[in-house]
Amino acid sequence: MAASKNIVTSFQRRGPRVGGADTGGSRLVSIAGTRPSVRNGQLLVSTGLPALDQLLGGGLAVGTVLLIEEDKYNTYSPMLFNYFLAEGIINGHTLLVASAKENPADILQKLPAPLLDDNCKKEFNEDVGSHETSESDIKMKIAWRYQLLPKMKAGPVSSSRFGHYYDVSKRIPQELIEASKWHGFFLPEKMSPAIKEEACSMINGYKKLLHFIQNVIYEEGFDGSNPQTKQRNILRIGIQSLGSPLWGDDICCTENCKSSHCLMKFLYVLRGLLRTSLSVCIITVPTHLLQNKANVARMTNLSDVVVGLESFIGSERETNPLYKDYHGLMHIRQIPRLNNLICDISDVKDLAFKLKRKLFTIERLHLPPDLSDTVSRSSKQDLAESAKLLGPGCGMMAGGKKHLDF
């Protein structure tokens, strides 16, 4: 996956684009850590996980919302969240971190360390060496590509490459955090108890967050309304566990809550803000807590990219031999149609993720070969059952019926 992505990035326009219609595009392209989509012309940013970028059609388009459905114990979804933010720090993007649970400053401290050009190869080799040989071929190819990549810039953050790899076992260097520009929204700090209740359609926390985001976008010129001489930049917004009870929302508590439209309105207005500014947003939502599954479908409809994580922790799949190589399944539920009639959908539907010692990887799900002679009948049936569960694949282009059996 990552290897083919690098092939894509090696086609880069050297000179400025000629032609009047494209001048806006070429100016935008000069932002670090972005590239234009070959498919729909949108400006893309990396999610911080090159494998995921490739699954989403090259990256995340600026102005869109990436919705992550949290896994049950919220073990792996913070990693995607952190990757997204760390990628912003590496590229010098402005961050906006919103949470009701953790202080944004603490979230930033926990970001993974980047594997940059000089130590990247070494880390990769180290990582590969500790794993089986079948994967080492692929990894070596990636490392080989890195050797060919020219040094882009000097400095501590040496690379303006699109998409980086991160070492989850290490924390991001302190000087990178200090050099970065970020805004934090920590709900308990922002809530003042004696507030004048204006009759409005939204829960207070959501409303405050929207105003906060709008303020940042407007004051720092991400909306492009006040053209400034300084370099344009991308605003990366991360919102943690949106819709959880900590936000004051009862969408997780009751099935027929009256306030379910608050979350939807928040998403809608947020999307309107993003569409008119140079910003991109990641939201994690505990969808397994939502009592009414209709709300999940509505949220999906109001977001652009939706990725679901399903970890094996605590489920019977944890001990299932079929899944012994993986830590969970990844479902790409929705890929946006941007400037196109259809979306850029990848061929692979059965995806699994795995947390290695240092890397979070996404792989195509392969069934392991059945080598043992003593597989009992029952476990074979189990395997067949589990494999059938995988069947429908991506529900967005064409979800299959559950009861179909071949």
Place this chain on the structure above:
Amino acid sequence: MLAAPARPDWLPSADFARASFSRALELCCSSASVVSSTSPSGPGPLFPDLRMFPELNNLLNTAPDKAEQGRLTLLCDARTDGSFLVHHFLSFYLRANCKVCFVALIQSFSHYNIVAQKLGVSLTAARDRGQLVFLEGLKSSVEVFFQTPEEPHPLQFLREAKAGNLQPLYEFVRTALTPGDDGEAAWRCPVLLVDDLSVLLSLGLGAVAVLDWMQYCRATVCCQLKGNIVALVHDREDTEDEENDILLNGLSHQSHLILRTEGLATGFCRDVHGQVQCSGHCTTSWSAEAADSVETAHNPAGPEPHLSVQDTGQERVLFC
């Protein structure tokens, strides 16, 4: 923002994929012959509909120069995305020289514009000459939410705490489509296009409120102004979204034509993305040429009505 350089490819695709459907298809084809009043600014018959979905037009026995009037068309999609039909009808009615009011709640103007350019019409040009009235929901939601408007905004319900009121939206549609004195009679008939009604439900409106709104619009646009309405509703059959079911059933009951897009029951397939079912409760009267096309395109092997539609960008696609 970030408009893409749209690639004008004027070449018709060499192989139009097979258009095969069975006779069991119930279609409503009262061939209303409308004398086209060709406006000089309108898209004339110079451009044959190479880039809309010609199979769909054949299937519905319609063409931009003989669009019918007074119809409510319901677009509905299940387990897949039916927005290509919205793009189709948008370009279809703009080409048919109709006055179009487009309530676009789910995507931005630039998205619709770029796709429409691929289908051969320009939304900016249509908007400039007054043919298209575009309500961009995402953009106006920001205005409604962060500013206090003087006059009621069409999407005023976003600010209201309870029981949203769709009357401003109805007023917006009515004023947009009611022909004025200043020579707007050049447009053939008014058309209301909504993408999509499920968003209204998500934003806190009840199904009954949306149905009422549609009823008002139908009375005004379809009956009074002799125009058409096209609306998209998602079918969330597996999520037990009660409000959505009420809306879908209510509209299915009222509409003259239902185009239902479904993902394949067998799951994902790279080449075929789904199927389109047409149903309606008008009198089925095939005109002569339509019957011919049925004969030639009838595929005995296919039990389902099939319709191949292509994306007119680089890739071939869509629905089968």
